[in-house]
Amino acid sequence: MPNMSLKKNPMPSQEPAVRAHNFEEVALGYTREQAMDEAARCLNCKHKPCVSGCPVAIDIPAFIGKVKEGDFEAAYEILTRSSSLPAVCGRVCPQETQCESKCVRGIKGEPVAIGRLERFVADWHMQNAKETPVRPAHNGHKAAVIGAGPAGLTCAGDLARKGYDVTVFEALHTAGGVLVYGIPEFRLPKAIVEKEIGTLRDLGVKIETNMVIGKVLSVDELFDMGFESVFIGSGAGLPRFMNIPGENLKGVYSANEFLTRVNLMKAFRKDNPTPVKDVRRVAVVGGGNVAMDAARCALRLGAEKVSIVYRRSMEELPARREEVEHAQEEGVEFLLLNNPVEILGDEHKNVTGMRCIRMELGEPDASGRRRPVPVAGSEFDLDVDCVIMAIGTSPNPLLRSTTPGLETQKWGGIIAEEETGATSRQGVFAGGDAVTGAATVILAMGAGKTAAAAMDAYMQGKR
Amino acid sequence: MYTILQKEALNPTVTRMVIDAPLIARKAEPGQFVILRVDEAGERIPLTVADFDREKGTVTIIFQIVGATTYKLNQLSAGDSLHDFVGPLGVASHVEGLKKVAVIGGGVGSAIAYPIAKKLHDLGATVHSIVGFRSKDLVILEEEFRACSDLFTVMTDDGSYGEKGLVTNALEQLLQKGETYDEVIAIGPLVMMKFVCKLTREYGVKTVVSMNPIMIDGTGMCGGCRLTVGGKVKFACVDGPDFDGHEVDFDEAIERSTMYRDFERHQYEAACNLFKGV
Numbered sequence: 001m002p003n004m005s006l007k008k009n010p011m012p013s014q015e016p017a018v019r020a021h022n023f024e025e026v027a028l029g030y031t032r033e034q035a036m037d038e039a040a041r042c043l044n045c046k047h048k049p050c051v052s053g054c055p056v057a058i059d060i061p062a063f064i065g066k067v068k069e070g071d072f073e074a075a076y077e078i079l080t081r082s083s084s085l086p087a088v089c090g091r092v093c094p095q096e097t098q099c100e101s102k103c104v105r106g107i108k109g110e111p112v113a114i115g116r117l118e119r120f121v122a123d124w125h126m127q128n129a130k131e132t133p134v135r136p137a138h139n140g141h142k143a144a145v146i147g148a149g150p151a152g153l154t155c156a157g158d159l160a161r162k163g164y165d166v167t168v169f170e171a172l173h174t175a176g177g178v179l180v181y182g183i184p185e186f187r188l189p190k191a192i193v194e195k196e197i198g199t200l201r202d203l204g205v206k207i208e209t210n211m212v213i214g215k216v217l218s219v220d221e222l223f224d225m226g227f228e229s230v231f232i233g234s235g236a237g238l239p240r241f242m243n244i245p246g247e248n249l250k251g252v253y254s255a256n257e258f259l260t261r262v263n264l265m266k267a268f269r270k271d272n273p274t275p276v277k278d279v280r281r282v283a284v285v286g287g288g289n290v291a292m293d294a295a296r297c298a299l300r301l302g303a304e305k306v307s308i309v310y311r312r313s314m315e316e317l318p319a320r321r322e323e324v325e326h327a328q329e330e331g332v333e334f335l336l337l338n339n340p341v342e343i344l345g346d347e348h349k350n351v352t353g354m355r356c357i358r359m360e361l362g363e364p365d366a367s368g369r370r371r372p373v374p375v376a377g378s379e380f381d382l383d384v385d386c387v388i389m390a391i392g393t394s395p396n397p398l399l400r401s402t403t404p405g406l407e408t409q410k411w412g413g414i415i416a417e418e419e420t421g422a423t424s425r426q427g428v429f430a431g432g433d434a435v436t437g438a439a440t441v442i443l444a445m446g447a448g449k450t451a452a453a454a455m456d457a458y459m460q461g462k463r
Numbered sequence: 464m465y466t467i468l469q470k471e472a473l474n475p476t477v478t479r480m481v482i483d484a485p486l487i488a489r490k491a492e493p494g495q496f497v498i499l500r501v502d503e504a505g506e507r508i509p510l511t512v513a514d515f516d517r518e519k520g521t522v523t524i525i526f527q528i529v530g531a532t533t534y535k536l537n538q539l540s541a542g543d544s545l546h547d548f549v550g551p552l553g554v555a556s557h558v559e560g561l562k563k564v565a566v567i568g569g570g571v572g573s574a575i576a577y578p579i580a581k582k583l584h585d586l587g588a589t590v591h592s593i594v595g596f597r598s599k600d601l602v603i604l605e606e607e608f609r610a611c612s613d614l615f616t617v618m619t620d621d622g623s624y625g626e627k628g629l630v631t632n633a634l635e636q637l638l639q640k641g642e643t644y645d646e647v648i649a650i651g652p653l654v655m656m657k658f659v660c661k662l663t664r665e666y667g668v669k670t671v672v673s674m675n676p677i678m679i680d681g682t683g684m685c686g687g688c689r690l691t692v693g694g695k696v697k698f699a700c701v702d703g704p705d706f707d708g709h710e711v712d713f714d715e716a717i718e719r720s721t722m723y724r725d726f727e728r729h730q731y732e733a734a735c736n737l738f739k740g741v
Binding site: 171172173181209210211212215216217237238239241243247248250253254256257260261265266272273274275277348349396397398 | 505506531532548551680691719726
């Protein structure tokens with residue numbers, strides 16, 4: 001008999017008042033019993049609507065079935081057929097708009113907690129599995145992957161499983177991309193990312209850090225070195241600013257810089273060599289997951305007050321629902337329907353405030369969301385000493401400017417076929433934020449997966 | 464790992480290191496920079512390439528001991544390794560087509576000016592070099608500059624060597640005498656570059672400066688290195704580090720460079736104390 005409870009088993013979490021002052025993981029994960037009980041809520045529908053909501057098409061009812069039986073290793077095996085990074089996805093996927101949004105149990109009550117179960121299975125495997133994965137026999141082909149983020153790692157993992165000799169080139173000193181520089185420790189512990197990457201290394205994937213492709217080597221040189229196909233998963237790393245007065249004052253950060261200092265460079269540790277400003281009152285501009293991450297990091301660094309400043313209303317807020325709830329519980333203030341017009345500073349160019357204007361929602365724009373319009377004369381000043389701009393990122397121009405024949409959109413995204421990831425250059429495939437502009441981890445992983453299949457076909461066809 | 468092949472103290476606070484980095488040596492050009500980390504927990508610091516040898520596969524860095532990381536870097540010896548060494552980053556200095564150039568170096572900035580002077584000399588340009596230091600014991604790369612300069616002047620603040628005064632005094636003398644240049648290239652402390660630009664603006668001589676702001680990744684990702692050039696925001700790491708000095712907002716750059724001053728001082732003292740205790 002299925003468990004007919006209308007509610008998900010709640011996720012054990014650190015208390016908001018405690019977690020707002022530490023960088024340890026907020027959600028603690030299901031116990032074995034909680035997981036098996038939650039798995040029993042799955043009706044094992046024949047037509048599997050949840051699978052259609054998953055960008056990498058995990059066989060969700062099958063893995064949940066194994067959880068219900070208590071065969072967690074078998075559940076893990078099903079997950080990894082489709083996902084190279086299950087412990088990551090279980091934590092950061094927006095399940096409420098993907099798999100869980102299609103769940104039949106969600107019609108009356110809450111959907112099955114697919115994400116929490118995925119996380120449980122991946123964590124269980126990490127803690128209990130003893131065997132390292134079997135390295136597949138080498139098929140004699142070499143492939144290169146640029147960027148060790150979600151798209152690149154997924155592509156590399158899939159190719160390695162098929163027997164390719166894969167080398168991933170990463171610009172930073174650590175592999176993981178946004179998983180290590182962007183998403184904070186309290187949402188995705190770096191030890192988890194390291195373990196997932198360790199699994200890929202066990203499969204034979206080579207990772208070369210400190211390699212800025214486009215500078216130290218070009219895509220053409222990679223072909224000269226014997227790589228038969230190249231995947232570009234270089235992400236969308238270039239931060240946007242608003243181009244308002246005062247943005248170069250001391251205390252204005254791009255979310256990328258702030259999060260990189262805190263997460264990748266570990267500035268949250270007091271004795272750490274990389275500094276971050278001693279923040280007191282912080283405004284984070286933007287309403288996505290990155291804005292929530294920045295706001296919650298600022299709180300944990302000891303800020304007295306942190307406000308999200310977003311020009312639309314709560315309904316349009318693009319962040320994952322759980323992140324918004326967590327931020328609210330921890331005391332982040334939401335100043336909705338407000339837009340910055342100027343950042344104010346003192347004679348030493350330190351931030352002393354931010355001037356905002358109130359907004360109201362007008363007619364829907366191209367995105368289908370109601371366009372925010374400023375309310376004349378409604379300016380007011382916020383007392384802040386730090387402003388974090390989390391209003392999006394663009395693809396880095398380094399590869400498009402050094403790869404002749406690689407066609408890009410006007411805004412910089414690499415043009416790639418949706419079904420294959422193929423670019424205008426033969427043998428060069430691309431996916432993730434480098435193609436779409438800033439999106440989610442799981443969409444990037446889906447694109448890496450699609451490209452890996454197309455690269456396999458391409459390299460086999462060349463023989 | 465990137466092995467330190469040679470280490471040499473150029474003066475009490477400036478050190479030259481030759482690093483084994485064949486891939487970077489193959490591509491590096493004057494004006495570009497590298498980012499390094501001394502150890503696994505270290506911060507990322509940018510250093511402009513001081514020289515390179517494509518055949519030997521080496522990249523030379525010259526650094527002044529100004530903070531905790533450069534202090535730690537200076538504790539390493541030949542045979543030790545750097546944890547990370549990334550590059551070549553940034554846009555190479557534009558030297559093609561220049562026939563007559565004044566190259567100005569201030570302090571450790573001379574180490575960055577030198578490869579540009581050398582390249583210009585190799586390309587057949589007339590090079591007038593002016594380098595400035597606080598005092599005689601801090602003078603570096605004198606022989607190297609002499610070898611590639613048609614005219615060479617050393618300035619010291621206290622007059623203990625060369626001429627007494629600032630690099631701007633020497634440059635002004637040359638300009639007053641009627642010397643003309645296709646370009647002045649000035650590399651050194653922000654204040655020095657600011658005043659070189661003030662002077663050359665009066666004489667209408669195009670001036671290029673090399674900016675070295677606070678940076679993390681060096682690839683355009685963080686935007687921490689942003690500065691205002693000609694009223695527009697630029698990232699020193701990908702748009703520079705070379706910029707038209709007459710367009711740079713130096714006052715803003717000077718303020719931004721002080722962002723972590725207290726923190727840096729504290730870290731430096733902590734690093735010194737740590738090593739003294741050993």
